Amino acid sequence: MTKLIVICGATATGKSGLALNLAIRLNSVILSADSRQVYREFNIGTAKPTLAEQQLVPHYLIDICDPTDTITVADYQQQVQALINSPLLPHSPAPLLLVGGTGLYIRSIVQGMKIPRVAPNLKLRSQLESLGQTQLYGMLQQVDSVAANKIHANDNMRTLRALEVFYITGIPISQQQGENPPDYPILQIGLDCEVEKLGLRIRKRTEQMITDGLVAEVEYLCQKYGFELPLLNTLGYQEIKQYLAGEISLDAAKELIVLHTRQFAKRQRTWFRAYPQIAWFDADAPDLLEKVWQRVQNFLDNSN
Missing domain, CATH: 3.40.50.300 (P-loop containing nucleotide triphosphate hydrolases)
Known part of the structure; x- marks a missing residue:
């Protein structure tokens, strides 16, 4: 064993x-x-x-x-x-x-x-970053309120990652995580x-x-x-x-x-x-x- x-x-x-x-x-x-x-x-x-x-x-x-x-x-x-x-x-x-x-x-x-196996998408991230953190966090609240509740409104890196995973897979990151x-x-x-x-x-x-x-x-x-x-x-x-x-x-x-x-x-x-x-x-x-x-x-x- x-x-x-x-x-x-x-x-x-x-x-x-x-x-x-x-x-x-x-x-x-x-x-x-x-x-x-x-x-x-x-x-x-x-x-x-x-x-x-x-x-x-x-x-x-x-x-x-x-x-x-x-x-x-x-x-x-x-x-x-x-x-x-x-x-x-x-x-x-x-x-x-x-x-x-x-x-x-x-x-x-x-x-x-449990980690979503989604590679970083630089093109998507660039498009998202151009919107600004306030709008990004608002988008996250709409598509994945569970993840948004766990991520600080000013945490740009985790907000971007959560949106990236959602837009690539169509599944909220909160549903792909766990242990x-x-x-x-x-x-x-x-x-x-x-x-x-x-x-x-x-x-x-x-x-x-x-x-x-x-x-x-x-x-x-x-x-x-x-x-x-x-x-x-x-x-x-x-x-x-x-x-x-x-x-x-x-x-x-x-x-x-x-x-x-x-x-x-x-x-x-x-x-x-x-x-x-x-x-x-x-x-x-x-x-x-x-x-x-x-x-x-x-x-x-x-x-x-």
Whole structure:
């Protein structure tokens, strides 16, 4: 029987290191739940596991598409579910490890989110956007009042998506959503620490990324794909891109990365804290691995 262990939490809390140690002990594999590690060539700035780490333990859902491609939550969910059902992966007695900080990715798996498989339609979106948010929200209230009640009147992105799904499929998005949780046992482990300690972790990791060659990585990606590549406007890459453009100093870029990462981590903590199923552990505990290992053993004993 399939068993799944989730390792989640804010960025820089040590999820990858803990997962690597657990996977080695369990003789298992790691399924990444990181929305940027799916892209090839974006390595240092996404804190992607090194090649040496990937050789120690098989990693999946890393480097699965080009930076110019788009992978949706539905695409990710489909690939993970296919892997979980694949005879290529070990199942009983070894659980699979789902590891990362992208809350929506994790939720799509552990709660079995029903996601409309409607690809973004740029032409339709452009036509809709020209109408303005007030009119768009009014249209949504007419065609899908259930969705409109769940979406804030100023939330342009979700309003557009709901209208896009309706006009492409003819079915309100509210009727295509919901959840179908998997029937296999799931243990969710969360890592967290004090805010100030997390800030120190983020600063240390930012310094290490610079040392490891983040500037050269961003410069190479800008030259290959152009400065306008959307992924280059994400955390860690946008700030270095500003430095390369001569807009700010490298020290200023580092400080911005630290600041923006702390803001991002705050949002992640808020997201994950909303789920009572997660068992939380102190990321700075000296006996973290043994405490988590004991919890894993209890989970395996009780799910056989």
